[in-house]
Amino acid sequence: GEDVEQSLFLSVREGDSSVINCTYTDSSSTYLYWYKQEPGAGLQLLTYIFSNMDMKQDQRLTVLLNKKDKHLSLRIADTQTGDSAIYFCAEEVAAGNKLTFGGGTRVLVKP
């Protein structure tokens, strides 16, 4: 079955890099996603990676996927105060293309 786990909290200094980690259990995942949620708002799609890739870079965002260990990470370079938010990883599985989310990682960027 699907199970997606994330650490609860990350604190980082402005200008440093942030790394948010995620593990998942379903080996039939087709795509893996990172979403950002700011207070009072919906979820905003940041980036996604196909399960047969191991890395994707998009401006300040780098996604790394270790399919063997079922581990996904999101690196944010030069973290800004506007990056403070909750970050969710999600997997889309082959059966029915169901989308399952982790519990979210709250990122706090300190000046």
Place this chain on the structure above:
Amino acid sequence: DARVTQTPRHKVTEMGQEVTMRCQPILGHNTVFWYRQTMMQGLELLAYFRNRAPLDDSGMPKDRFSAEMPDATLATLKIQPSEPRDSAVYFCASGFINHGYTFGSGTRLTVV
């Protein structure tokens, strides 16, 4: 930019009343998800549709919740009767398989 529109944005209702939440997916999207978000449970998948057909509603309490897509431009989530434990933010998302999904701004439901 195309948006997923959810109405109402906020709803306060008394226990036992019927609540209907609406979602207008982005035109052309063939997949619609309903999620519920609470502090304790995080994001829970309630139901989802593809080409208007329900695929999975196992996350929904069947005795009081129902989800429908009467046409391609409207998805509804109904709770009857509502209970205080249903208080949450309800999100709708639409998209295509393996292309990411766009979320609406949510309906914040408070049942008193």
